Amino acid sequence: MAKNLSGDLSVASANRLVDGVVVFLDDAGQWTTRFELAAVARDKRAGEILLERARAEAFDVIDPFLVAVIEDDDGRFEPISLREKIRVSGLTFDAIAADAVRYA
């Protein structure tokens, strides 16, 4: 594992049971589809607590886990791994539209 120089920041994520949509645990202990509302744990210990909490709230979601994130100068967070970036922001190419007759 690459060393996380930013100090073990993490958020808790899962997929929602009924539709599989990516969700994050917010400060109120609710699952939200909005990454920017995710509760951020600032160190390892806080991460463990966050994950505990996520698991306790896991009735409507599947297999909660921690996502390592970094914080930029403006205080915005972003996942470190490409996989998690894609889970947050979706496909990295344009899927064909339902009514499209050609891909362009």
Next chain:
Amino acid sequence: MPLFSETGSTTILEPLPFADWQQRPAWPAVSLANTDPVEDLAPHVGRLRLIVLSFPKFSDGRAYSQARLLRGRLGYTGELRATGGVLQDQLPFMLRCGFDSFESDQKGFGEALAKTRTLFSVVYQPAEDDRATASLLRLSRRNVHPAV
């Protein structure tokens, strides 16, 4: 663990683990690991009244083959019990492989067992439950109406 069967009757004989049973093969109840060779029971199947087969996890399906061999090849007719990871959604498969009693602590298992035979009206492959397969039924239908 609660014990279920469709008829409600199950034996109270205590099964011996296979290795112990081999020392006392006159005992009519044996419990096999799913790696134990069912073929070794061949000389004794007439005497056995209970064979317990185990599912260490519900996803480990070796005992389905053991069950079919016991029923189909060795002609065992006593009680065939499934134990371990036994969940209601495996029942259609288990009944077809010849199991007739089940140890399970899943809630609602008994109700599910009572309904299992109503789930599928058609089977595609011969197994140990002697149900006529779709292809046999088609054949007999064709013989009644040769034009079809």
Next chain:
Amino acid sequence: MPDTHFYQPKHFYQYDDYDRALVGERVEQFRDQVRRRIAGELTEEQFKPLRLTNGLYLQLHAYMLRIAIPYGTLSSRQLRKLADISRKYDRGYGHFTTRQNLQLNWIKLQDAPDALAALADVDMHAIQTSGNCIRNVTADHYAGAAVDEIEDPRIWCEIVRQWSTLHPEFSFLPRKFKIAITGSPNDRAAVRVHDIGLRLWANEAGEVGFEVIVGGGLGRTPMIGKTLREFLPRDELLAYLEATLRVYNRYGRRDNLYKARIKILVHEIGAEKMREEVEAEYAAIKDGALKLPAETIEAIARQFAPPPLPHRPAVVAEVEGLKLEDRDFALWLKSNVAPHRMAGYRIVTASLKPAGAPPGDASAVQMEGVADIADAYSQGEIRVSHEQNLVLPHVAVEDLPAVWRALGRLGFAEANVGKITDIIACPGLDYCALANARSIPVAQRISNHFAELARQHDIGDLKIKISGCINACGHHHVGHIGILGVDKNGVELYQLSLGGDVDFGKTAIGAILGPAVTADKVVEAVDALVHTYLDARSDGERFVDTYRRIGAQPFKERVYAAV
């Protein structure tokens, strides 16, 4: 309800009331399982194998539904329904896979039973498209139309489909199990890289039987299957399969996910011992209930009787004229049109690989468009190839210009079948929960770089296959150029391999070229490979032939000088 389906003659297996009952009952069983899961009566661990054996995966952003297209054969009505389902329950497009399945990427769990019920309306299902069970049986996509065919493999696929569906003994195998069947000496079903591959052939006495090949496969440990039986009488097929599966179910490894496929069992105990075990089991059951009565075989074979194609001219002036006038049409005839067993007809491949597009994807409108073309020009029939294209199996030579134009309007007339941009790619990290790296964007960049058709035809036959992880859904091991995505400390890298092949008799696993390259260098690397070939090739040599002749070194030098 009036339904044109009943009035349109079909030339492949049509469900009867038994098949319909079973598929319908399966949908209702799953509906109840979904209800229990949502109500919290089933844990995810308990539910997962249930949803998987109904084709439902959890991917990165949503559930994915993998729909079986048995032996790759679809009626126009079924294809329209797939378009419909993709619109109603998904985002209006789907992905045709290397295993003749269609994947919908944005399904909701709560909708899945309704989507499956809609599929059942057109006699389709998603049963056993995932999970540790016998999967959708695949076949040559030219079946029933190919010139070199000995017997239509789909007859046998259907027989195996029925036998394997909800098989009570083999629904919790050590691992997934894939069967492929070919009826031609020119294998188009990759039978040597399946758990079981079956090849129909005629012996000296003129009897047709199966060569049974066991233990092939790609993935973490790619292996070429071993022939367990040179010649198996056709009516004993199911007994032999049951014997093989029983040996595998009992003795296949379950202690390690990566060693659980039958190929590892065959490898560890040896082909000889495997043969002994299977033959012993087979001897015990071969005269039992699984022996196929001739009447059963005939009844199924009759349903695959070739369509009565009217006589059509073999040489058509308009086609010859257009060929001279329009270069794109001429190229399309060369790459996308194959001979048909009947004079006056051709097999047409609709390329789902237009320049820069995600390989194998089609929108709902495109699916409907292909269905319309099939109705007008191909007996209402469509095939799905393991190369992620759609095939119109029975097109009259006379109709080729019209079909070409119609496909062109859908963006599916790219003259690139078998060429460098006819890329096979798995969904990769954009969708797949198991991925290490993206596949589709890499395919798109290669496709754009080599988009020029005349250049593609000059480069000739070259198969690029891309997988986003070692599971090898993109069949990278058997690509002339294989590209495998790997992850190194969160960075996507791509490992190149050369010399893979699946042509019959030449099945080969590619050899890794050298260190993996970064994502932005993949196109340069492929370009360097192509240039090495172009400089070194002798007349008529394909890329892979040149590679075999001159070896990896020249390719290696040029690639690593370029990246």
